[in-house]
Amino acid sequence: MKKPVPPLALRLRVSGLADETDFGSSGWQSAADFRRALAGVARAIPQFPRILEWGCGCGRILMQLPVDLEQQELHGCDIDGEAIAWLQANYPRWHTFQNGGLPPLPYADGSIDLILNHSVLTHLDEAYQDAWLDELGRILTPDGVLVLTVHGPFAYQRWLSTLQPDDPTTARLIGESREALATKGIWFLDDDAWAADFPKYYQSTFHTPWYIFEHWTRYFDILSYIPRGSLAHQDMILLRHKKTG
Numbered sequence: 001m002k003k004p005v006p007p008l009a010l011r012l013r014v015s016g017l018a019d020e021t022d023f024g025s026s027g028w029q030s031a032a033d034f035r036r037a038l039a040g041v042a043r044a045i046p047q048f049p050r051i052l053e054w055g056c057g058c059g060r061i062l063m064q065l066p067v068d069l070e071q072q073e074l075h076g077c078d079i080d081g082e083a084i085a086w087l088q089a090n091y092p093r094w095h096t097f098q099n100g101g102l103p104p105l106p107y108a109d110g111s112i113d114l115i116l117n118h119s120v121l122t123h124l125d126e127a128y129q130d131a132w133l134d135e136l137g138r139i140l141t142p143d144g145v146l147v148l149t150v151h152g153p154f155a156y157q158r159w160l161s162t163l164q165p166d167d168p169t170t171a172r173l174i175g176e177s178r179e180a181l182a183t184k185g186i187w188f189l190d191d192d193a194w195a196a197d198f199p200k201y202y203q204s205t206f207h208t209p210w211y212i213f214e215h216w217t218r219y220f221d222i223l224s225y226i227p228r229g230s231l232a233h234q235d236m237i238l239l240r241h242k243k244t245g
């Protein structure tokens with residue numbers, strides 16, 4: 001039987017993909033990205049009893065994960081109440097719920113074995129990111145894996161290539177972004193590009209790899225950093241709890 005496909009408006013909101021087949025293929029590609037990344041650190045999706053996609057939207061990725069619901073629990077959360085209502089109606093065996101823009105999530109400490117994500121930190125400023133890094137670490141099991149994506153150097157270059165540098169305002173913006181990435185390693189572009197669909201805090205963020213290695217290692221050990229590991233566009237980072245001693 002054909003899997004339920006989200007309505008056009010929900011598909012467009014998370015992926016910009018109007019065509020149902022393209023939407024399905026992109027979800028399949030993301031699931032393959034996660035499988036390959038986990039294989040690189042000798043792990044596999046069937047090994048994790050409780051899996052959460054944080055920022056799951058309308059389930060583009062969840063519906064393509066190789067999960068056995070007799071043996072494993074599949075969880076998904078998002079701030080988007082409409083997407084979550086659709087998932088609850090169409091995929092009732094999954095544990096999906098709406099969360100707030102900031103933590104907490106309704107889980108006990110150390111209760112989720114695998115946390116996956118594509119493209120949420122790409123939209124949050126540093127303060128929101130730090131709050132979520134803390135929270136995702138809180139709910140991750142001691143042996144768990146957290147997978148996050150960022151706009152790294154490739155996504156930044158691609159964004160630059162869309163601009164008209166002759167325009168003085170754009171030239172200033174480019175200068176500001178270069179300066180921020182060179183000095184802080186992170187740049188938050190607050191331009192209301194997403195205002196039609198998302199809250200004010202949701203903008204566009206770019207990271208350098210050195211920022212991830214310096215800053216995120218306050219929270220986690222980095223298992224691997226995969227340039228363009230997510231949909232050949234965003235960088236993918238696999239994390240685990242810091243091992244002491």
Ligand SMILES: C[S@@+](CC[C@H](N)C(=O)[O-])C[C@H]1O[C@@H](n2cnc3c(N)ncnc32)[C@H](O)[C@@H]1O
Nearest residue numbers: 014055056057060078079080100101118119120
């Ligand atoms: C670019 S979409 C990606 C959705 C999904 N991960 C996918 O790849 O299909 C970003 C998602 O992040 C969600 N989001 C934004 N802020 C969030 C937050 N604080 N917690 C959870 N989800 C959030 C948005 O509602 C949106 O569904």
